[in-house]
Amino acid sequence: MHSIYTIIKKSIMNHFRKTYIYQLIPIVLLSLLLTNCNLKQVSKNNAEDDPITDSANTPKQPNVLFIVVDDLNDFPGFMNGNTVAKTPHMDRLANQGMVFTNAHAQFPLCGPSRASFMSGMLPSTLNYAGHMRDSEVQERVTDLDSKLLHTYFAEHGYKTMAVGKILHNHIPKGSVDASGGRLPFNEGTGRLRKNWDVKGTQTDWAMAPEQDEELADFKSASWAIEQLQSEHKDPFFMMVGFLRPHVPWYVPKKWFDLYDKEEITTPPFYKNDLDDVSETAKRISVLPQYPKTDWAIENNQWKNILHAYLASTSFVDHQVGRVLNALEDSAYKENTIIVLLSDHGYHLGEKNTFQKETLWERSSHTPLIIAGPKIEKDRCEKVVSLLDIYPTLTDLCELPANKKVEGHTLLPLLKNPEDEWKWPSIIGYKENSFAIQTERYRYLRYNDGSEELYDHKTDSNEWYNLANKPAMNAIKNELAKHLPN
Secondary structure, eight states, rough: HHHEEEEEEHHHHHHIIIIIIIHHHHHHHHHHHHHHHHHHHHHHHHHHHHBBBBBSSSSSEEEEEEEEEOOOOSGGGGTOOOOOOOOOHHHHHTTTEEEEEEEOSSSSSHHHHHHHHTTTTHHHTTSSSSSOHHHHHHHHHHTTTOHHHHHHTTTTTTTEEEEEEESSOOTTTTTTSEEEEETTTTTTEEEEOOOOOOOTOOOOOEEOOOOGGGGGGHHHHHHHHHHHHHSSSSSSEEEEEETTSSEEEEEEHHHHSSSOOOOOOOOOTTTTTGGGSSSSHHHHSSOTOOOOOOHHTTTHHHHHHHHHHHHHHHHHHHHHHHHHHHHHTTGGGGGGEEEESOOOOOOSSGGGGGOSSOOHHHHEEEEEEETTTTOEEEEEEEEOOOOOOOOHHHHTOOOOOTTTTOSSSOHHHHOOOTTTOOOEEEEEEETTTEEOOOSEEEEETTTTSEEEEOOOOOOOOOSSSOOTTTTGGGHHHHHHSSSSO
C-alpha cells in the first residue's frame, strides 16, 4: 500500500511542477525584484529628506555642540568642588557622558587659553602670553600651516555656527557660516556699585538686572536654541560661549536667593601660604587689582564674594540647560557630541587672592565633559589638557588628523577611563614661566629659575613647597623634561 501511495503522490507533484508552479516562478521572482527596488527608492528619498541621515540611510558624521563657560572653576556639583553649588543642568550632562575631573587649561587667562584649545597648540608654540585679537590668532595659526578648530571642521564638510565669547572676543570675522555675535558683559547694568577700592578691578557684585533677558548669556542661549530648532542638511559644529561667572558678578536676585549665605563654606586658607615661594612668584601671580583674602576676612566680605560667584554659576547653568533642552527636543538629539568646558579655573580666597592668572592649580583646573553617541558614562581622574579637545573631536567625527596639533586624543580614555595615560598637562604663563601637572605632582619654574613643587597626594592645597628638598631633585628633573624650549 505504501509503495502505491508514493507513486501516486510523485505523479501528482510532477504534474503540478510542469504546469502551475513552474509558470508562477518567473512571476514571483519579478514581483520580489520590483518590491525590493521600490523599498530602496523609498529609503533613498527618506534619507534625502532627513537632515540626520545620508543617501545610504546610515548615520552622518555626528554634529558637535561646543559650550565654553568663562572663569568657571570646580564649584559645579558634578565636580564636587563646593558642597552647596546648584548646577542641575551641567550635572545632568555630566551624568550622560565622561567627566574629566582633572582637566587643565594651558594658560590661566581667557585669551591665551582659548587660542590654545581652539588651535590645538601650546601658547608657547603660538608665541604669545596675553590677549590677541581674534584675527591675530587666526593669522598666527595660518602662519604655522594649521587651522582653527572650527575652520578645520568647515573644510571637512561641516556647517559652522558661533555665538558669544569663543576666542577672547568672538570668532574671526567671516570664519563661520552663521554668527550670533558677542554681546557686551554689562548690557543693561552698568557699574552698579563697587566693593573693592583698587583702581582698575572688575571684581564687583550685585543683584541686578531684574530679568535674565537683559543679560548677554540669555540672548546667546536664545540664538543657539533657534539654530537647534532649524533644519541643517550638513552636520554642524556649533560653538556657544557664555560670559558668566566672569566678573563683575551681576545676575538677577533670584539666583542669589537659591543660596543661604550662612550655609556657604569658605575654601581652605593658610595665612602663611606664600612664605616659601619666590618674590617672582608673588609678583607675577598675586596681582594688585584683585581683592585679597585678608581684606575679605577683615571686612566680612568673603561669603558675599562666594555668594555672588555661586549665583552667577547657577545663572549660567540655567542658560546651558536651555540649550541642552533644545537639543533634547531637536532632530539632532541622537547624533550630537556635546563638549562643555571652562577656559581656566579661578581662586576664591586660596593663596590670599580672588583671581585667575596664577601658575597654581586653582587657576588651571577646569571642568570638562564630553558626551554623545557611543561615549561611556563615567568619570576619568587622569590629568588631561584642554589642548586635547581638538584631536579628540576630529577622532570622534572621523576626520583626518590635523598633524599640527600638539594635544593627544582622549579617545582611549573615553572608552576606558582607567587606560594608560602618560602625558602631563603643560601650563604656561607670562615671563616664560610654566607649570607641569601630573596626577601626583605640580612643578612650577619661573623665568628667574625659582621653583615650586607640590605633592597633591599629601598637600592638595599647595601649602608646602618641596622644591628645596634634595630628596625631590629626581622628581623635579623628571618633570622639568616636559618644559617647553
